Amino acid sequence: MTASGIYVYGIVGGSHRLPPGAVGVGEPPAPVRLLPVEDLAVVVSAAYPGLRARRRDLMAHQGLLMALAETGPVLPMRFGMVAPDEATLLAGVATHGSEHAAVLERLDSRIEMNIKITPVQDNLAALIREDPVVRGIREEARRHPGYEANVRLGEAVAAGLRRRAAVAAARLPAEFAGIADDTCSGPEVEGCVLNASFLVPRREEGRFRGVAERFAAVHTDRLDLRVNGPLPCYSFVVPEPVPARA
Template structure:
């Protein structure tokens, strides 16, 4: 059990199997410069933790340390990641949280084994107006009307119609992208809406399918060039495919 500075607290990074968790012990800890990463667990389940003397702020150093621990863990096995800033009062609380949801945690680790999260975002292409006009006769008519009778209200209507049209084209492309990629993933999760975006989704992809998945994204980006711009990020910790609070007792 790690030694704790006052006030006592444990920063919780993730839950993993003991063998996987042990690989994080050489990582830099969040918060206190002299703190070390350690493992709290029993009976085949472990939490990766480090002592803290206060609630860490979202500084670059600490965010980087948190992500590095998760990266190292993910390189060696399945991980249930915690969001940045989760602190438990003591090791007993962490152990109680592990015990209370042991079947759920073990099932989740088994489900995530050999897989990683890939996030895909898509935004409409702002300079695709010529393509939009070729496809949309009503928009062409509105633009001609605005040219004949220019004015503030006419320009606003045209601008709104263009924005709606670009978004519609991007959303149509996004639907095709998701339909093509879902068979390559074990699971799929829709993310929060993003400004100017038509797609924000995460895919749980087996490591053995990662290359095929990336190639499929590249092919779809080419297919829908001019409708949507795709940005793929990964592999990532599986935040979108684990319970919101893997350690329910943490505070």
């Protein structure tokens, strides 16, 4: 299949080496190479028409970034970044070389950990005890039952459960003081009251997980907490640091 552009995985230091047998996205998986540019290098492969966000390719992209991060910092690109040609890519990286070098220094020996929190959906008794608004709507629905009353009660319960979870979730970032170097709010996710990423020293991953697990256990009646990671540090780099088309 004919290549169409340069697929970009990330930027590394000029002395960084590729993992043995490194391959990237595509079918068959494309060989990966380094393009030197001043004191940096860009991790690339050939890009092919029709590339889609299939699980195999998403995992290949992320797996390569995580393997690279085992031996040094990586400024990661999100899946699907394609530069039109080498000259355009290298010129763009060189223009912001000092900024990229500063980001790499900041990301050295660090990982991204993501936490998503959703409300517990089956603790109606506690909600009614604590929330006078929901309690009043429930009493009204009992006095005047009907479809509209049930709908109103259902909406009030959903909103109340979300409020309880959100109040508890707001306390979580402070729990990581002294562990995470930075935090970043992620995009809204349906059903979540918190979607946040944390920049964590690699050596602190176990401690981070322990804090998250204890927090979840304390608030088990209010929220469900999911930890994702380690991840490439997508949330802590400047968006689109190289000239590319998504």
